[in-house]
Amino acid sequence: MNQVLSFWLVQNLSGNNTLTLLLKRTEEGFPTSGNDRERVFTLKWQTKEKAVEFVVSSIGLVSVIVLLLIGFFLFKEAFQIFYKAGALQVIFGSAWYPTYDPPSFGMWPLIMGTLAVTLITAIMAIPLGLGTAVYIAEVANHRVKEFLKPLIEMLASFPSVVLAFFGMVVIAPILSNWLSPILSEKLPELLKSTNIPFISTTLADFCYDKLFIASGLNISTAALMLMVRAIPVISSIAEDALTAVPRTYREASYSLGADKWETIWKVVIPASVSGLSVAVILGIGTIIGETMIVLMVAGGAAVVPHWIFDAARPMPAAIAAEMAEAPYQSLHYHALFGVGAILFLITFVLSLISDFISKKYRAVRIGEKV
Secondary structure, rough: HHHHHHHHHHHHHOOOHHHHHHHHHOOOOOOOOHHHHHHHHHHHHHHHHHHHHHHHHHHHHHHHHHHHHHHHHHHHHHHHHHHHHOHHHHHHHOOOEEEOOEEEOOOHHHHHHHHHHHHHHHHHHHHHHHHHHHHHHOOOOHHHHHHHHHHHHHHHHHHHHHHHHHHHHHHHHHHHHHHHHHHHHHHHHHHHOOOHHHHHHHHHHHHHHHHHHHHHHOOOHHHHHHHHHHHHHHHHHHHHHHHHHHHHHHHHHOOOOHHHHHHHHHHHHHHHHHHHHHHHHHHHHHHHOHHHHHHHHHHHOOOOOOOOOEEEHHHHHHHHHHHHHHOOOOOOHHHHHHHHHHHHHHHHHHHHHHHHHHHOOOOOOOEEEO
């Protein structure tokens, strides 16, 4: 054993009497047996494993401490608005006018705007994301899979501001200048020409009143852009969950006479329900926390949306748009931290639900828990 290794072992493992004795014997020229050399080698690697374990544990502990400090700072700043203005009045207040005199800090329009955008996006993104995952994992051949999977995952790397800019300059004008005349003018005229009682009266009036798009910047446009953002997240996680189902499950299903679609619907999907549920919840979490898209495309109106073409101001958009102009330590400043605290609680609850579902259905086997 060379002197460098001996010095390192003495410095790092001098507390071990057996190892110290072996090192002294080696340095003094005494012969050591094969078992002695093996023990030195084993102790050396045990020390390295402990060092790596300590480093990894320290990094994990630092992450937890940072998260706790962020939560503490967030709720400490948000406490002022809930204490001074009243928690119920702040959460369920219907008016968000933080710069008026007197100001109004009702967060209900922001909460409802967030929920409306999330709901519309989820209705579109969840079926498309799960369907894409099923197609890639179970139906597509190898060449199609190798082409589609990187392409879909590449969508997740698109910057949010690029998607928001595309929605603002391309999708919004299409909705307001092209789609709106068709839905609110030509379609009602076509329905009235049928002279059918319900269709020519009630349905035609509904199209005329509700399908007019005053502005392309609304929650539907934001939902379309968020759908592009959420589908790669849902599809990637769901595809991994479907691929993780053992091949023996499929072979057993085929041996019983089931075809491919029966196997997918009755065997593969029930066996991967845990991963699919986590994919959906994480996709919803991505939608709720997205900022730039809803800031640039949702319309920015701090009112409760009542229809899919209404403008709204979701919570992330309110924080991003107003934090720079809110005076430090003012009620407006604390109100924005209150919005952030509510958003933090929503995402935290979604994470807990995801973890609960993952643990509860981790042992799912062919549609039943074992």
